[in-house]
Amino acid sequence: MELAVTTLAGKSAGKITLKDDVFGLEPRADILQRMVQYQLAKKRAGTHKTKGRSEIAKTGAKMYRQKGTGRARHSSARAPQFRGGGKAHGPVVRDHAIDLPKKVRALALRHALSAKAKDGGLIIVDELAAKDAKTKSLAKMFEGLGLANALVIGGAELDDGFRKAAANIANVDVLPIAGINVYDILRRHTLVLSKDAVAALEERFQ
Known part of the structure; x- marks a missing residue:
């Protein structure tokens, strides 16, 4: 597959x-x-948590005698049916992560890249650098390239001026090649890769 390479200036x-x-x-x-x-x-995060009846700071003494009151028999006031009692079957702190084989994860990244290339949402630029680190000038360059909603991937290290200039542009994410991932690729309309990023990706999947 052959694609044209452009500069940020178009x-x-x-x-x-x-x-x-x-x-x-x-x-x-x-x-x-x-x-x-x-x-x-x-x-x-999985940090959602409610207190169970064993964690409530209330007395565990029997509320009233078992028989003779005409009322339902109850033991602890910490039971879920009482105000201030523990939550029955409430959420607990846990890890929501699921398993996915490493080979499937690598294959998914290749399919995401291929999807962008097939849909025409892939742009290759020669270099990601901004001399003056001005958001206004970089936004104008992006507008010229038709980038209103994009993920920009650079090489192993991002140009500091480019990174700072792009930080305040809405709907544009900038990541080094180490941060490339399927979710960010799919959530943005356009994928912009530098030539260094392309070389790193092809070397990664050799």
Whole structure:
């Protein structure tokens, strides 16, 4: 697969050949769905918690005698049916993460990249750098490239000026190559890769 390379200013910077085993697969929705579920489940804090009857700070003494009152028999006031009692079957602190084999996770990333390439939502730029680190000038460049909702992936290290300039642009995420993930790729309309990012991805999947 061959794609045109552009600069941030919108000028042509030649062409690049992308490997079909990374960018040319037929996207599978089932694999992408499994990966998104895996990522979202892993992000959940799982810190939701309510107190059970054993954790309530109340006396455990029997409320009143068993017989002779004409009332229902009860033991502890910490039971769930009483005000201030413990919650029955309430949420507890737990890990929501699910298992997904490493090979499936790697395959999902390739399918996400291929999906963007197939839909025309993939743009390759020669370099991600901003000399003046001004948000206004970078936003104008993005507007010229038609980037209203995009994920921008750079090399191993991001240019500090570019990162700072892009930080205040709405609906634009900027990540180094180590942070690339399926969920962020799919949630943005356009994927922008630097030439360094392409080289790193193809080396990763050799």
